[in-house]
Amino acid sequence: MSFSPSRCHSPPHDVIPSLTVSFPPHAVPPVSPHGSCPRSPDRAAPERAPRIYTRTGDSGFSSTFTGERRPKGDRIFEALGATDELSSAIGLAGEFSSEKGHTFVDQLHKVQCMLQDVGSNLATPLSSAREAHRKRTSFSEKPVLELEQWIDNYSEQLPPLRAFILPSGGKSSAALHFSRAVCRRAERWLSDYLFVLARYAAMKEGKEEKIYVKPEP
DSSP states (O other): OOOOTTSOOSOOTTSOTTTOOOOOTTOOOOOOTTOOOOOOTTSOOOOOOOOSOOSSOOTTEEEOTTSOEEETTSHHHHHHHHHHHHHHHHHHHHHHHHHTTOTTHHHHHHHHHHHHHHHHHHTSOTTTOOHHHHHHTOOOSHHHHHHHHHHHHHHTTSOOOOSOBOSOSSHHHHHHHHHHHHHHHHOHHHHHHHHHHHHHHHHHHTOOOOBOOOOOO
């Protein structure tokens, strides 16, 4: 599912209901029926880790950033799931690539942050979004232009493509190809970058790219 580059920005922590959960800023544990222990005035209350569950139940529904309740099978949550899966696949590719010392790992992290912004945008349906929602989840076309520059930079360093390449070329390259395949369910424009990067990783590691060979009849 494609997205418009004119609508995203750094997401608040509670934007994506399928990926993250909002927590009350001053949440405290339930009071014991036996009362609570008084605190010494000179001792600060210990910080509590936020819960990742809400105890509200869902009955097959979930909330968007705007508060709109939709069935969990809604295409918004399908798109959020695909985006989250893509970010996870890119994270795995980034770990393999980091082990090999590839300098493009920082770019992959930047792409993951970009996808988080995309998720914020997806979780803000225009049908229920107020101006404050749209402003908080908007973003510019700058990430798209930057990706195009990255693609051009790596493409210029690669040998000509003369055959259909199969996902291969070492762990880094294969993981990037896997990310590319997942990407096709979420956003095809990014898949061009992942394809070129997979070839670049194989070249830098001196790994052979396997090509398609038509079976004998």
